[in-house]
Amino acid sequence: MAFPVVESTATTNRTAAETTSPILHPATVSANALLVAIVRATVVGAIGWPADWTELIENSADASDDVTAVAYKVAVGSEDGTTFDVTHGSGKMAAIVYSITGAEAPATQAPQLSAVATGTSTAPDPASLSPTGGAKDYLWLWLGGWEGEQTSPPASSPTNYTTPLGANTGTGGVVATNCRVGSARRTLNAVSENPPSWTISVSDDWTAWTMAVHPAGLTAVFDTIRSIWHVRTALADTLRPIYNVRAALADTLRSVWHVRAVLGDTVRAIWHTRTALADTSRSIWNVSVALGDTVRPIWNVRAALGDTVRPIWNVRFALGDTLRSIWNVTTPVADTVRAIWNVTTARGDTVRPIWHVRAALGDTIRSVWHVRAAVSDTVRAVWRVTTALGDTIRPIWRVRFALGDTLRPGWNVRAALADTVRAVWHVRVPVADTARLVWHVTTPLGDTVRAIWHVRFALSDTLRPVWNVRFALGDTTRAVWRVRVPIADTLRAIWHVTTRLGDPLQLPWRVRALAGDTLSPVWNVRANAFDTLRAVWHVTTFFSDTLQARWAVRFLVGDIVRPVWGVRAALWDTVRAVWKVIANVPGAILTRHYLTTNVRTRQFLTALVTVAYRPTLTVRTAHRGE
Numbered sequence: 001m002a003f004p005v006v007e008s009t010a011t012t013n014r015t016a017a018e019t020t021s022p023i024l025h026p027a028t029v030s031a032n033a034l035l036v037a038i039v040r041a042t043v044v045g046a047i048g049w050p051a052d053w054t055e056l057i058e059n060s061a062d063a064s065d066d067v068t069a070v071a072y073k074v075a076v077g078s079e080d081g082t083t084f085d086v087t088h089g090s091g092k093m094a095a096i097v098y099s100i101t102g103a104e105a106p107a108t109q110a111p112q113l114s115a116v117a118t119g120t121s122t123a124p125d126p127a128s129l130s131p132t133g134g135a136k137d138y139l140w141l142w143l144g145g146w147e148g149e150q151t152s153p154p155a156s157s158p159t160n161y162t163t164p165l166g167a168n169t170g171t172g173g174v175v176a177t178n179c180r181v182g183s184a185r186r187t188l189n190a191v192s193e194n195p196p197s198w199t200i201s202v203s204d205d206w207t208a209w210t211m212a213v214h215p216a217g218l219t220a221v222f223d224t225i226r227s228i229w230h231v232r233t234a235l236a237d238t239l240r241p242i243y244n245v246r247a248a249l250a251d252t253l254r255s256v257w258h259v260r261a262v263l264g265d266t267v268r269a270i271w272h273t274r275t276a277l278a279d280t281s282r283s284i285w286n287v288s289v290a291l292g293d294t295v296r297p298i299w300n301v302r303a304a305l306g307d308t309v310r311p312i313w314n315v316r317f318a319l320g321d322t323l324r325s326i327w328n329v330t331t332p333v334a335d336t337v338r339a340i341w342n343v344t345t346a347r348g349d350t351v352r353p354i355w356h357v358r359a360a361l362g363d364t365i366r367s368v369w370h371v372r373a374a375v376s377d378t379v380r381a382v383w384r385v386t387t388a389l390g391d392t393i394r395p396i397w398r399v400r401f402a403l404g405d406t407l408r409p410g411w412n413v414r415a416a417l418a419d420t421v422r423a424v425w426h427v428r429v430p431v432a433d434t435a436r437l438v439w440h441v442t443t444p445l446g447d448t449v450r451a452i453w454h455v456r457f458a459l460s461d462t463l464r465p466v467w468n469v470r471f472a473l474g475d476t477t478r479a480v481w482r483v484r485v486p487i488a489d490t491l492r493a494i495w496h497v498t499t500r501l502g503d504p505l506q507l508p509w510r511v512r513a514l515a516g517d518t519l520s521p522v523w524n525v526r527a528n529a530f531d532t533l534r535a536v537w538h539v540t541t542f543f544s545d546t547l548q549a550r551w552a553v554r555f556l557v558g559d560i561v562r563p564v565w566g567v568r569a570a571l572w573d574t575v576r577a578v579w580k581v582i583a584n585v586p587g588a589i590l591t592r593h594y595l596t597t598n599v600r601t602r603q604f605l606t607a608l609v610t611v612a613y614r615p616t617l618t619v620r621t622a623h624r625g626e
Helices: 218-346 348-501 506-540 550-583 587-596 599-612 614-625
Strands: 005-024 034-041 054-059 067-074 083-101 117-121 136-147 162-168 179-190 204-213
Touching (some): 034 136, 034 204, 083 136, 083 162, 218 348
Antiparallel strands (some): 117 204, 136 179, 136 204
């Protein structure tokens, strides 16, 4: 438990006679806080409270004509700095109001007052108070009121009490028309309290009480924990859509980033392809240049050969023209010779010299023809060389043209790739802008989520001690279960033994019945213990270390575990008694039954009797000897 805490106070000084007085609430009033008020009016008459206030006492027993009353109320939470009206007889009034948190709910335990104490002196002294429930972390209030115009609050505090408060009606009119109320407080864990007197500046008629404000019990703790849990649930509900939005934005950003990565990979691949094509084009161009350099000297040789062949060809043409002229000459000469031959047929001797001339002309023509054939062979050889050179040069030029055709689509692909890269780059720019916008949107959401997440961690830190208590209860439950297992195994073994012994032995049947009767309450005790532990388990889920309920849980668990250990001891006592019953089975009966059972039963009973009752073996041995 923890001491109740005064969160704020208020004083009201009504210096004019009236029948309805507005009383000021404290500046800070929490929901479910306990409001305690003491009022004193300067005229005897009933004091009327609002409907939501409960009057503890109203007393006018001192020698003055004043009336003093004490009341309380459970705050709604909206009373901060407001007022409530109290009715009384026509006169002045003074009041003090406390706002107290951590107090027990009045429905469970209202604040308690001592018997009223009255007197006429300078030392108002309230009576002793022994609150219900014994020693607790109480908040003790010194409450009193007196007639007159004394210093307010009194100059000093009662011994061991602090924070004195005072309210008064002023000093207008005669002394008897004025009054004062005073209060002080202390926290103390005790069975009872008897506050000391409080010295006032002028002797007069007074009334005083001792009040005990009980600390919050488990109900208030549960309410507080439930409120915290509701706050945590509301925060989780708030966090969930934000987290979903953040997840959706993250997915969108991831998709955009993947698109950007794919575009980047595409651009990179295109760029690598462009580079490879450029390298290929460069290599082809270098080959083309090298082929050009190779073809150029061959072409120059061909040109030189052409220049060489050209004059030879011209000579051939000239020789052809000469031969054509000679042939043209030989045609009329042949005609002449033919005519002469015809003449020589008759005139042989006359024609013979002419024939010799013809033979000489034929030899001349034959020589010219041989020259022409030699020139033709030379020209043919030269032509064959040029043809071979042309055949050599032709595939080189074809390769060059083929390389040009290969290079031309490569350059076209390069231009198309450059256009594609340019288009992809233009696409990447708005994608990057979109990703940047998404990033800027997610940044404030991330900050919001981070703040809510920190609140969640703080709540987890608050509830962690409760879970630790719950785990401790789990360990205790597990230990009780482990105790039950060997006891159940022992009773099961006894059950098997009695089953084996059968009808010939009535005493083992009694042991069996005893074991069964013992096992049932054991299971009942175990079930009750587990039901109790389960209830404690549910209770502990509401505790929090910040509410100082941890020690209460510890004591409660100790009270529950202690009878469980008592049950464990009782179970062991029962098992021991059953064991002794087995041990006291007469050796002769066991021996006869041993002689009538099979080998496995004999082995089982031998082991059981050896452990349970060694003297029985002596009897069995003696019996066998007889």
